[in-house]
Amino acid sequence: MRPPRSPGRSGPPLHRERIVAAAVELLDQDGVGGLTMRRLAERLDAGSTTLYWHVTNKDDVLDLALDQIFGEVQLPEQTPDGNWQSEVEALVLGWLAAMLRHPWSAALLGRPLLGPNVLTRTEFLQSALRRAGLVEPDLTAGTHALANYVIGTAVTLSTWQRLDDPEFRQAAQRHLTTQRDRYPTLVASGHLDDRDWADTFRRGLKYLMAGLAARM
Structure with missing residues (x-):
């Protein structure tokens, strides 16, 4: 939630996007344990002081990297016939695929998911369910059920x-x-x-969506 810092004319030749991209590369290569601020600075060919201009600590980097991979999930187009099942299935399958491409992400899911990419996709999911006719308290319960199904599957498969x-x-x-x-x-x-x-996974997803459809 912290806005990017502008280095100004004499500031360091780095920006947040470049830092996050390098962090994701390190995480893909060596996992969470392999990411240190020193190694990240070395990969960016920058000093630690320069790096800390943009991020406060490793936790900052992990939060940004986790949100970055959710940006890989394509937002489905709304179907003209209002087929919410196909919209939700496309989003959820893309979500799982992104996490499995970056298995380290499963280890970070205890962190708050408040980045713009995560929130945008969660908004799409809940909006699709609401347009389909789901109302509170079933709307929130359904959103969490689907999200937790993806997360749980990603944790299990990444561990295996x-x-x-x-x-x-x-x-x-x-x-x-x-x-x-x-x-x-x-x-x-x-x-x-x-x-x-x-x-x-698809079978379980169909069971979940059938249960949600019964509440609409």
């Missing part, structure tokens, strides 16, 4: 991707199958098997 170790996966599968009597449903459904997660 980071553990992309065949030996670990085999050990986890053995752990489950050797306790078949304790977890019969999980074993029968292939809880830890590789699967088409995109299809699973």
